[in-house]
Amino acid sequence: MNLNLEKISDISVVKINEERIDAHNSGELKEYLLQMIERGEKHIVVQLEHVRFIDSSGLGALLSGNKNIIAKSGKFALSNIQQQVMSMFELTRLNRVFEIYTDLNDAVKTET
Numbered sequence: 001m002n003l004n005l006e007k008i009s010d011i012s013v014v015k016i017n018e019e020r021i022d023a024h025n026s027g028e029l030k031e032y033l034l035q036m037i038e039r040g041e042k043h044i045v046v047q048l049e050h051v052r053f054i055d056s057s058g059l060g061a062l063l064s065g066n067k068n069i070i071a072k073s074g075k076f077a078l079s080n081i082q083q084q085v086m087s088m089f090e091l092t093r094l095n096r097v098f099e100i101y102t103d104l105n106d107a108v109k110t111e112t
Contacts, residue, residue: 001028005036008108011043012036017050021058029058033065042074045107049080054088066098075099079107 002017101107
C-alpha cells in the first residue's frame with residue numbers, strides 16, 4: 001500500500017495514495033496504524049483524498065485505528081474524503097463515529 005507519513009506539530013498525517021481500500025490492502029493499513037499507535041503516536045489524521053472506493057474491510061481498518069488510539073487517550077480523524085467514499089460512511093453511519101474534516105488544514109487546527 002502506498003502511504004506517506006508527515007508530521008505537523010505533534011500530529012501524524014497518513015496520506016493514502018491509493019484509489020481503493022479493500023480486502024487486498026486493508027490489512028496493511030490496519031497494521032500500519034496499529035504500529036504507529038504502539039510507537040506512541042497520540043494524534044493521527046488519515047487523509048483520503050485519492051481514495052475513490054472503500055469496502056467493509058477498509059472501514060474496519062480505519063475503525064481499528066480509531067478504537068485503539070482512543071483507548072490510549074489519543075485522537076483520530078479523517079480528512080479530504082471523496083463524495084463516493086463519504087457515501088459509504090453515511091450509509092454505514094460511521095460518519096457519526098469518526099471526526100471527519102473537509103480538508104487537512106481544518107483537521108490539523110482542530111486536533112492541536
